[in-house]
Amino acid sequence: MSGRFITLEGIDGAGKSSHLDAISAHLRAMGREVVVTREPGGTPAAERMRDLVLAEDMSPRAETLLVFTARADHLERLIRPALARGCDVLCDRFTDATYAYQCGGRGVPVEWVRTLEHLIHPDLQPDLVLLFDAEASVARARLGSRQGSGADRFERQDEGFFERVRAHYLERARAAPDRYEVLDASRPIDALRIDVLARVSRLAR
Numbered sequence: 001m002s003g004r005f006i007t008l009e010g011i012d013g014a015g016k017s018s019h020l021d022a023i024s025a026h027l028r029a030m031g032r033e034v035v036v037t038r039e040p041g042g043t044p045a046a047e048r049m050r051d052l053v054l055a056e057d058m059s060p061r062a063e064t065l066l067v068f069t070a071r072a073d074h075l076e077r078l079i080r081p082a083l084a085r086g087c088d089v090l091c092d093r094f095t096d097a098t099y100a101y102q103c104g105g106r107g108v109p110v111e112w113v114r115t116l117e118h119l120i121h122p123d124l125q126p127d128l129v130l131l132f133d134a135e136a137s138v139a140r141a142r143l144g145s146r147q148g149s150g151a152d153r154f155e156r157q158d159e160g161f162f163e164r165v166r167a168h169y170l171e172r173a174r175a176a177p178d179r180y181e182v183l184d185a186s187r188p189i190d191a192l193r194i195d196v197l198a199r200v201s202r203l204a205r
């Protein structure tokens, strides 16, 4: 028996991470084992690559390769073994984020990312992508104190960057509507949680 692979996506500040605890508690209440993880990161080596990606200026293609290097470790050491044990895996960002940020945001060719995806996980896609969709201005306002000097390389980008990222996410969701749940993330968090948990229930049943 394989577990379900659920990912959370959306631009910085859209409100993804705020729902991780509720989703994992909900799945556990349904009797499922859950592994909660994130990208870039999720293993010791991948977390160090995350630090590099978030802090150090680098070429968009180098950034893309580094994210996939981290992903290869994360998949082999954490995600695939957990799914094989029957655990559900709840992952804060995955390959959709690479398409959205590196292709949509930075202009890396889609074909480039598709090639890496086929190399690193030809056989695995999320069973459900929860896409938290909000205008860049709304998401930015939510980042609050994270916008200042402590902001990472992505949080420092302008609204134009995030609108391109957002558009790319929405384009991917339109191309595979069964796998994506597009949520209007401008709504209050409690209202969103109800929809998120209802969607997850339908999958986990």
Ligand SMILES: Nc1ncnc2c1ncn2[C@@H]1O[C@H](COP(=O)(O)OP(=O)(O)OP(=O)(O)O)[C@@H](O)[C@H]1O
Binding pocket: 010, 011, 012, 013, 014, 015, 016, 017, 018, 019, 142, 143, 185, 186, 187, 188, 189, 190, 192
């Ligand atoms: N629906 C909402 N309405 C209002 N505020 C929200 C909502 N969802 C989250 N927030 C607040 O917005 C901020 C960002 O939320 P969160 O950290 O969940 O975003 P994120 O999408 O995970 O961001 P990042 O991509 O930077 O990790 C937090 O302060 C959170 O409390």
Ligand SMILES: [Mg+2]
Binding pocket: 016, 017, 018, 092
């Ligand atoms: Mg987050």
